[in-house]
Amino acid sequence: MTDSDRARPAFRSRGTHRARQKRSHALALFFVAAGALLGWVLPRWERHLPEAGLTFDASTAQATLAAIAGGMITLAGFVVTAITLVVQTVQTMSPRLVAALGHFSSYLVLFGLLIGTALFALVALSQVRSDDVPRVTVTLAVGLVLVDAVTVLSLLASLRHAVTGGGLARAVGERLRTVVDQTYPAAAQASGPPPPAPGRPGEGEAIRHRGQPALILAVDEPRLVRLAARHDIHVRFLHTVGDFVGSDTAVAHLYPAPGRHPDEARQRRLARRVAACVRFGPSRSIEQDTAYGLRLLADIAIRALSPAINDPTTAIEALDQIEDVLLRLADRAHGPYWLVDEAGRPRVSCPAQHWPDLVSLALDETLLYGSANPQTVRRLHALLDRLLAATADDRRAPLAERREALHRLAATALHDPLLNAVAAQPDPQGLGGIREPP
Template identity: 30%
Template structure:
């Protein structure tokens, strides 16, 4: 039998079934894991623990094999100890070289491209495997050498020696992979393409699936309610990325409370600022549960989706256009990838607009969803403003907007035509020489060359 309860409006009724299904809860956890920054020490530390455990167990394996396959092949323990010492020293040196190369690459990348390069290097799996394998091999070889020093004279570490040699050879391959990977991430073209891929990969974790019944938590007003402020800092960031509305409504049913979500999706919510208003006071455990029903992160990270990828790529373009760097060709590369993202986004945003047009909660969901105008503005406006002194950027922007206008539906043309008009109005103001004006008005996908003057 359903239990009677007092609703937030004072009426009584049956306790409804839970809205947050097991599937929704599982998808929510997957999204949280995805947007959480990958720590640099997690994988290397696990590899180190595995190496220590294996290093402690290997002597027992050797002794067991010696009993099974007696007589066990002879082996000079002194020579093996020397070999393991060489391996341990080489691995420490290799780890130091890798760390030095990594920090140098971060410094150069941040200076010449963007601060966004540092998280990419930190979270890259090849980099983590390389550092972890070097340190783990050092620890393993050290433990095997220690087992030889502490063991009896009859101890023959065949298994430990062969394993140490094998992982050392693997580390040599990993070192090459590490060098190649760092060089790739310092290549602006490769880096920009990876950011584009990361942004599209993040669409699998779109928060839109959790925003059912959005009007129920956003268009309420509890002006005199109890204020619930954000309590816990989050390493992912402070921007409100997603709201588990089903969980919030379940809390309302269970606690007999009305919950008002104060910020909109996309707003920054630092610790200590207002997050909810509730019709009754909540205890600390309930407040903690409320905070777990929303997700925070870095809105300008490619891990959050195409908009984050656009912002990251735009940052790289702006860095390239700064007087300190002055590399418009890299900004053109950035525009190449921004064009790819917007062309792929166009049908998705158009479909989203059609869905919202007939949705009873369209006014709320529009506030929680990026519009086509926002995507175009994030991709174009700052680069257009910073690139007013570069003919290369002007030509590439014209080709950019022209290509988009050819594939976008009529509902998306206004955002493009307005920016093309800005370029037209600025031509006489930015370029005083007639020849420069002729160059600037040509739509050229390469920025310079490859297009005839009209």
């Protein structure tokens, strides 16, 4: 399929980083508030119920609740320390990964659960009397300790993936596959090029970024398309998601439908509503930005290949994910695209990268920094061979150029004939894989 204007329906990101953050904060606060409230209400409520639960005398119940409260507070401090260490480790792979992956929202919920349990025990402790022991409350506190312990063990076990380059590459690859399927629909879902929007790029009502200089993080596509369809307008974006824009920079232009001449005041109101569909921020997000996902994978690979780290196996794990993403992109339409409304009419025009741009972003720096490492060269040979075999003729030129560049760079960096011959063998494992029969 040749690169041309493509059309696709609008989609809503499956949970943006900001939305996940808000949910995590809300859930953590809920656990804290619920723990305090339940510790106050439950002992009073159970006085009207038949006795049930574990049998404790007053002194034992008080000691148990006090131990639970102290233990949960200590455990919460341990979780904070563990998260801090993990963040520092992740930042050594790429400082952008922490924000991009949002790995640690679940740990905020865990922190809220632990503090909520501690508050439940402390408030319930004030309800224990020598002649009135809330047995259900104490039993529930013991049960919450078990729930907290299982949750802590489960989440800490997942940290072993978060602190490795391969685990981070797999996390980025998993998120990126979803983004690719949304932003680059399969060939059968892509329509032919729709008619161009009225007017030229410099005409129409300008939609400007009025805040501080920032990056375009995302566009609320469903809302924008509904707005364009309702008012019968076209929107042509001048910048794509991930671009840095300065204050008062024109981000897009708004065009009325042919034959319609709305008044300037209405156009300005529409422009403000369109501008509200664009979200800005200090750092890029992977949610609608396939190129940024590839950028993160390339960062992991080249950081692992640096002399200070010298970990080519991690670079191979990043290349595994890059290969999978490029294979998914190989038969998709690329370049500028249109968002269409429910009737299939084009409403929003957006710029986007072409196939050669994505190949360059994914591979060029790893070709440069990995050319002196036989393991990386062998994996790159296998990656390029597989992509060339799976790609249509009109998409092979960027791949063939990089295979030739890989031969030149490896021959220059690996002077020893034996190492040069070893590196010339394609190997999907880098080193140690099964060779193809001659």
